[in-house]
Amino acid sequence: MSRVDAHCHLADPRMAPLLDEVLARSREVGLDTFVQGGVDPKDWQAQLDLQQRLQPLGYRIVPTFGLHPYFLAKLAQEPDSSPEQIWQQAEEALDLLAKMAKHAAGLGEMGLDFRPRYLQDSELLQREFLGLQLELAQATGRPVVLHVVRAFDEVLGLWDLWRKSKAEFGVGMVHAFNGTSAQAQAYWQRGLSVSIGGAICDPENRRLQQAVAKLPIEALLLESDSPDQKPLLWPREWNEPTSLLNVAEAIGQIKGLSRDEVLDRTSQNTRKLFSL
Numbered sequence: 001m002s003r004v005d006a007h008c009h010l011a012d013p014r015m016a017p018l019l020d021e022v023l024a025r026s027r028e029v030g031l032d033t034f035v036q037g038g039v040d041p042k043d044w045q046a047q048l049d050l051q052q053r054l055q056p057l058g059y060r061i062v063p064t065f066g067l068h069p070y071f072l073a074k075l076a077q078e079p080d081s082s083p084e085q086i087w088q089q090a091e092e093a094l095d096l097l098a099k100m101a102k103h104a105a106g107l108g109e110m111g112l113d114f115r116p117r118y119l120q121d122s123e124l125l126q127r128e129f130l131g132l133q134l135e136l137a138q139a140t141g142r143p144v145v146l147h148v149v150r151a152f153d154e155v156l157g158l159w160d161l162w163r164k165s166k167a168e169f170g171v172g173m174v175h176a177f178n179g180t181s182a183q184a185q186a187y188w189q190r191g192l193s194v195s196i197g198g199a200i201c202d203p204e205n206r207r208l209q210q211a212v213a214k215l216p217i218e219a220l221l222l223e224s225d226s227p228d229q230k231p232l233l234w235p236r237e238w239n240e241p242t243s244l245l246n247v248a249e250a251i252g253q254i255k256g257l258s259r260d261e262v263l264d265r266t267s268q269n270t271r272k273l274f275s276l
Helices: 013-028 041-057 069-076 083-103 123-140 152-165 181-189 206-214 241-255 259-274
Strands: 003-008 031-036 060-062 106-113 144-149 172-174 192-196 220-222
Touching (some): 003 220, 031 241, 041 083, 083 123, 123 144, 123 152, 144 152, 152 181, 181 192, 181 206, 220 241, 241 259
Parallel strands (some): 031 060, 106 144, 192 220
């Protein structure tokens, strides 16, 4: 069965020198479908270029486009830009996102990242453009890809606001989840799949192990987030999709399933979410 990486960044420039060998290793283990994480307009185009190049070779690149909190934080921290210029640039990017949404299987990464280096000067911008991207996702019917760091309550509050005002909206995923069992349940109860990456491979990460144990397998997706978030003891400089084997092995030990069953069932979950 063809297998799916639910979230990675194969268009990232760091991957370019390694991409052919990374894809070859992926194919050896049945991985041929790669859902991307969108960062900014430059990245969206890079995803489409990669899709066009790799599709004839039998690899499926699944684009998602979004305004990442990092992109918004970078705008907000630009020293020579006035607040008006910052908002204008963000609005122009959102307008372009609306035009390009038809080329994407999902919208994101969108969300909130409240680590100090990103939060400075950008909290209002992050909140506002998360709401606007949720509105766009509702209008286009695209699933969302959420990036949530140190902002669980804030993201959940915005999500619930949109669910109340637009009851038909509510499908998506939380990428690179590394929170508590209660948080995982809160997302799943709202129609959000929980995507698990290399953090589950740390035997000391009991909090995440407990969260995975209490979720049904239908709630779970597997992601590499390549080239970042490599599992503990990963032997290469950059992460790559084959690390899903490590992730699936760790989840299988928790759920009493084989590695292949975890890979296959979570791949089915990802296909369902993104209508692949």
